Amino acid sequence: MDVTDLTALLLRRIPVRPLVVTVPGGTGARLRVERLIRTRGWYPAASPAEANLLVVAGPATGEPADAVEHVWEQLPAPRARAAVLDPGHADGELAAAEATLRDAFRQRRPAPDSVHGGAEPEMAGRGEDRDGLTLDQLHVPLGPVLPGWPAGLVVRTVLQGDVLQEAEVDTPGLAEAGGRTWWWGEGPGPPGRRRAARHLDTAATLLSIAGDDRAAVAARRLRDGVLTGLAAAEVARPLHQWARRVRRSPLLRWSLAGVGAVPADAAPPPELAGDALARLRRHATAAEAALDRFDQDVPLPDWAEQAQWTVEALPWLLRGSELALARLTVASLDPDLEALAAREVAGA
Amino acid sequence: MALTGALVALALVLAAAGGLYGVAYLLRLGGTRAGARPFLSGHDAAEHAVSRFHVRWYAITMIFLAFDMEMVFMYPWAVVVAEQGAKAVTEMFVFLGILLVGVVYAGREGALRWT
């Protein structure tokens, strides 16, 4: 057998490692894509180098689109991409992308070497740090393309070692979302289910950033069950089990207590008060509480207000914290920028 | 004898790694992608990442060195402790106790925390 045939043969059997990018307006698409990825036995990649499939959930235009192109260039061959605008098309788009990925003929077309122009990086400059030392500093943007990061959020940081000396918040691409908000408005099904699902979704992201993959995946399974219409009685037992485990885990308490603690005088919305641990436990409890009113027209929390407060608070909340803590803090606040944009559109 | 085994095993591992690289060279879909930008959330790096890193757990490295040097003595000590008797045990653990007091002191001063 020819070596080329062998490559083609292997290509048909390699595992798919998707990197999912969500842009504002793409929450519905992301939820569907995440469910499909999970049930197909694919595992999400943590970085472009690990990925062979780039999935863009939502309408990427402007700055987010540039970021997506940038990341696409970083994917090594074999690679494929899927743009999912409508949740209903997710299955077809993923199948088509997988076919491209496994097609040796198309994968063999040489990927351009370093097509990227862009400014050459410089050597790091120095600046005062929080402890009064003068140290090298790096200008590091977090988002928009970062696994486990809120869609549409960019935090521009000045990093010394792994400490964030400065943090500025930017929300590019929000206007282009056109006020589409999945959780708050256009998502299908009764609000009671969306409410429970959003609590589980936020908890899942926080758990995965905290390195508890098992609990994170369990939360995503529950979330998908809630959104696909499982009866409350069916969800109840695994949900209570999961919530109990999350609330009682001594290791989670150990690693999240005191992280991203919001002082009371900062007047946070009650849902965001306390530290990351308090917020995680609140999500678990709220998801359980939503069980009884799954299929009712319950009022949804003011996610726009929460996002507004978070966007304003992040600069001072993140300043001086280290990268790991900053990631946990952002994941625990999980601002829904789509809701924020929708409120602005509605208000205008 | 043991050294021969170590050298044979080392050579074999290096050969296996070389073999993997060779197989990958034959099977790969494209040459090494040169100039692939490091992942930075979809942005270009403004500076090279290799920089003087603020190692905030610097104090721990110092305490570690003190203890690690001591550990080197403890290996040969472990071989003779049974024949040397109670005196060797007392000496070693008094010494370790002193080091441990230092660690507890450093811990109370916050040297083992860095966030």
Added chain:
Amino acid sequence: MPEPGPWWSALLLPAVVAVFAAGACSLDAALRARTAGAPGPAAAALLPVRSAAGLLVQQRRRTPAADTLLWRTAGVALLAAGVLASLVTPLGRWSVGDLSVGIVWFNAMEIVAWGAVWLAGWGANSMFGLVAGYRFVAQGLAYELPHMFALTSAAIGAGSLRVADVVAAQRDLWFVVWMPVAFVVFLLTVLAMAFRPPFDQPTGQDVAGGVLAELSGVDRLVFLAGRWVLLVSGAGMAVALFLGAGGGPLLPGWLWSVLKTAAVLAVLVWAGHRLPAVRMERFAEVAWLVLIPATLLQALFVSILVL
């Protein structure tokens, strides 16, 4: 009583270690598939082979101004050190090289991981890699001393640094019985040394895969293989030092070694699957103020017993 094998037994060592590594990797994939509700754990068992194939056909990458030599060296060094750490570990009656200072040899080989992981993070000229590389050094500073005191406890118990002597000393009673603290700490620190969950912050999700963030293709394959091999070596040494190596009724010694190592490996993988990540800035204090005193007391207890 273990005895050194002929020089050609060294030829078997990498193969034996590789089989264990593949098995551990399969178990890990099967556990993950079960949690995710993905198609059958049986399919997941083949995942290591498929992943390896995926990495062999994948394009390699080189980032601008990367320290390429050191970056590529990291993976090979990790793999070589991982295999060589098992040089002194007996399989039944035979070990490849029964050095008089076998325990120190094992310790020296695993220390190579410090350099290798840091180099993998540093070499890529990537912010995430750099942060994660330093994370591993901080991790090393926390786990290494408890690890060494656990090793020393076994050495004191046998009055020798030769692994064969440690095994012989356990003929009547396994060391795990009178050194339970050292055994548990040893297993914990083996997980930390192989940066496997729950000590996997150097490759954490929050830093986009950390030291692995920029690795693709065969470079990634070699590095990941090195990590699994390191875990296998740790499990093998735990069996030799605390679980009586090949000792056991009925079955031949080598089979006991295989079964015990597989069991320890399964426990390590399973524990990693169950526990959330441990962050070093929280763990360091516990390691220094709880684990070191605990292992020291264990060593003192053993010293008094052997007098």
